[in-house]
Amino acid sequence: MTPFTKARTGRALTYVLVTAIALAIAVPVAWVLFASVKRKGEFYGSPWALPEGLHLQNYVDAFVGARMGQYFFTSLLVTVLGLVFVVAVSVPAAYVIARYEFRGRSLVEVALLAGLFVNVNYIVVPIFLMLVDWDRALVDVLPGGFFIDNPGVLSLVYAATSIPFTVYLLTAYFRSIPADYEEAAALDGASRFQIMTRVMLPMARPALTTVILFNFLAYWNDFIIALTLLPGEGKTLQVGLLNLMTAQKAAADYGRLYAGMVIVIVPVLILYALIQRRLIEGMAAGGVKG
Amino acid sequence: MAGPAARRRGSGPFVLACLLPALVLFVLFMIVPTVNVFRMSFYTWSGFSPDMRFVGLDNFVRLLDDTQFVRAFQNTVALLVVVTVVTMGMGLFLAAIMTRQRLRGRTLYRFVLYVPSVLSVVVIAAIFSALYDQENGLINGTLRLLSLDGLRQVWLGDQDIVLWSLAIAMVWQSLGYYMVLYMSGMASIPEEVYEASALDGASAGRQFFAVTLPLIWQNLRTTLTFFVMSAVNLSFVLVRAMTGGGPDGSSEVLLSYMYKQAYTNSSYGYGMAIGVVIFAFSFLVSLLVSRATRREPLQF
Numbered sequence: 001m002t003p004f005t006k007a008r009t010g011r012a013l014t015y016v017l018v019t020a021i022a023l024a025i026a027v028p029v030a031w032v033l034f035a036s037v038k039r040k041g042e043f044y045g046s047p048w049a050l051p052e053g054l055h056l057q058n059y060v061d062a063f064v065g066a067r068m069g070q071y072f073f074t075s076l077l078v079t080v081l082g083l084v085f086v087v088a089v090s091v092p093a094a095y096v097i098a099r100y101e102f103r104g105r106s107l108v109e110v111a112l113l114a115g116l117f118v119n120v121n122y123i124v125v126p127i128f129l130m131l132v133d134w135d136r137a138l139v140d141v142l143p144g145g146f147f148i149d150n151p152g153v154l155s156l157v158y159a160a161t162s163i164p165f166t167v168y169l170l171t172a173y174f175r176s177i178p179a180d181y182e183e184a185a186a187l188d189g190a191s192r193f194q195i196m197t198r199v200m201l202p203m204a205r206p207a208l209t210t211v212i213l214f215n216f217l218a219y220w221n222d223f224i225i226a227l228t229l230l231p232g233e234g235k236t237l238q239v240g241l242l243n244l245m246t247a248q249k250a251a252a253d254y255g256r257l258y259a260g261m262v263i264v265i266v267p268v269l270i271l272y273a274l275i276q277r278r279l280i281e282g283m284a285a286g287g288v289k290g
Numbered sequence: 291m292a293g294p295a296a297r298r299r300g301s302g303p304f305v306l307a308c309l310l311p312a313l314v315l316f317v318l319f320m321i322v323p324t325v326n327v328f329r330m331s332f333y334t335w336s337g338f339s340p341d342m343r344f345v346g347l348d349n350f351v352r353l354l355d356d357t358q359f360v361r362a363f364q365n366t367v368a369l370l371v372v373v374t375v376v377t378m379g380m381g382l383f384l385a386a387i388m389t390r391q392r393l394r395g396r397t398l399y400r401f402v403l404y405v406p407s408v409l410s411v412v413v414i415a416a417i418f419s420a421l422y423d424q425e426n427g428l429i430n431g432t433l434r435l436l437s438l439d440g441l442r443q444v445w446l447g448d449q450d451i452v453l454w455s456l457a458i459a460m461v462w463q464s465l466g467y468y469m470v471l472y473m474s475g476m477a478s479i480p481e482e483v484y485e486a487s488a489l490d491g492a493s494a495g496r497q498f499f500a501v502t503l504p505l506i507w508q509n510l511r512t513t514l515t516f517f518v519m520s521a522v523n524l525s526f527v528l529v530r531a532m533t534g535g536g537p538d539g540s541s542e543v544l545l546s547y548m549y550k551q552a553y554t555n556s557s558y559g560y561g562m563a564i565g566v567v568i569f570a571f572s573f574l575v576s577l578l579v580s581r582a583t584r585r586e587p588l589q590f
Binding site for chain 1: 301302304305307308309311312313315316318319320321322323324326327330380384387388391393398399401402403404405406408409410411412413415416417418419420421425426427428431432435462465466519522523526527530531545549552553558561562565568569
């Protein structure tokens with residue numbers, strides 16, 4: 001073989017290999033999408049057969065019968081609330097850590113840094129027991145309980161567990177912004193609060209976007225905390241899907257499960273496709289900004 | 291450096307107001323529970339009854355004789371080693387050919403490979419349960435179609451196979467993430483370095499080991515820590531959603547065993563002792579790996 005043909009076969013092989021790996025990722029996801037519109041009988045034929053038609057009854061079953069519609073809104077509520085909480089408490093904290101000198105600042109920084117290494121999986125049991133304790137203490141006032149099965153409390157816990165990461169990222173970004181803007185605003189008579197919200201916050205938009213995206217994925221995709229803190233009827237989408245999986249094992253009701261999976265996957269895929277585009281545009285724009 | 295505001299007087303109330311909400315949440319839902327994990331590991335407690343007894347290190351001593359715990363430990367280590375080696379190898383290889391060979395359609399490949407990183411673990415567990423389904427799953431269904439019934443397996447129900455089935459799911463989930471990380475490291479290596487080594491007659495393979503690997507070494511070390519974390523945590527959520535530790539404890543990992551003890555078995559203190567061991571284990575492994583891979587940082 002000449003070096004030229006050798007290089008070409010090498011290149012062709014590379015394409016085959018990379019394409020095979022990409023297919024190994026894409027095919028299972030696509031397979032679920034197709035399977036979600038199949039009729040019950042079709043699941044017993046060839047797994048590679050395309051759906052005979054759009055059997056949308058699966059989606060009705062999942063949305064209504066398996067309550068995925070209701071769970072969808074719980075997930076949405078918890079995620080949005082969690083994002084609101086985490087941004088509301090982390091932006092001011094990150095700002096003063098970046099810009100003000102106060103006693104105990106290094107202690108706060110070290111504690112938050114250590115918090116980056118605490119994984120939720122370890123501490124969700126103590127959190128659960130603590131909330132049960134609080135409910136027990138309040139049993140005379142609120143006999144129905146307050147802290148367990150409360151989406152608001154769940155989103156507070158979400159916010160709390162992502163404070164270390166969020167503050168860390170925002171602090172670094174605030175530090176990279178020159179102080180000139182704040183000095184100018186202060187000369188114009190802006191208050192501390194106005195400087196933070198009107199001057200610094202708009203400039204921190206790129207970091208804020210990153211933080212919101214990552215936290216969105218973390219909250220939306222979580223199931224361990226949701227499973228523990230919402231044991232009652234009001235579940236999140238991920239926990240609902242887990243229940244569908246268990247139910248399917250008993251009843252072999254594939255269509256409903258696959259439709260449920262698609263309901264969980266699609267919002268995230270759409271968001272991901274949007275970020276991806278933005279990412280590439282951002283890289284192109286980055287050449288101008290430097 | 292602190293900005294101009296720091297030197298102005300009377301900033302105390304403002305600083306406090308800004309800091310307090312975040313600190314309260316952080317202390318309440320992260321510091322206190324973490325301290326509780328360590329504290330409770332010295333007690334026996336069912337979790338709900340007021341009956342709580344200090345037993346010192348008894349919980350830890352009991353662990354040594356607990357064969358199920360030992361098995362969960364072995365499974366975690368096995369997953370850690372296999373998944374790290376396979377994912378890292380494949381991720382590096384893919385990243386290298388994507389950046390060096392300038393494949394056409396790179397963005398599409400990257401888009402597809404990164405998809406699993408945005409999916410939830412429950413979804414991944416559901417996808418793989420569908421692939422592995424004994425009768426009508428994609429794998430066994432395909433094998434039946436090809437009349438290769440002899441190769442059909444009970445992917446999640448066979449004690450000898452279940453751990454491998456989990457490992458495949460873990461690699462599938464994280465491959466794209468690590469590839470993107472390595473790609474960003476490799477993208478920062480200047481082209482001249484490669485041109486110079488090409489003039490010296492280095493082949494693409496030789497360049498990979500002599501140029502690429504040393505120059506992204508720090509990048510690699512960081513990901514090793516991520517691998518330790520994900521072997522412990524991702525394996526747990528997958529096990530929890532896919533196998534529940536079965537069949538007969540053969541896919542139990544450390545965190546899933548901790549949960550079983552803490553909830554199902556109501557040995558809360560014992561469960562927390564397992565938590566402490568996992569914590570110490572992942573910390574020590576990360577530290578050792580980081581020590582063992584320390585090199586002088588290379589400059590371009």
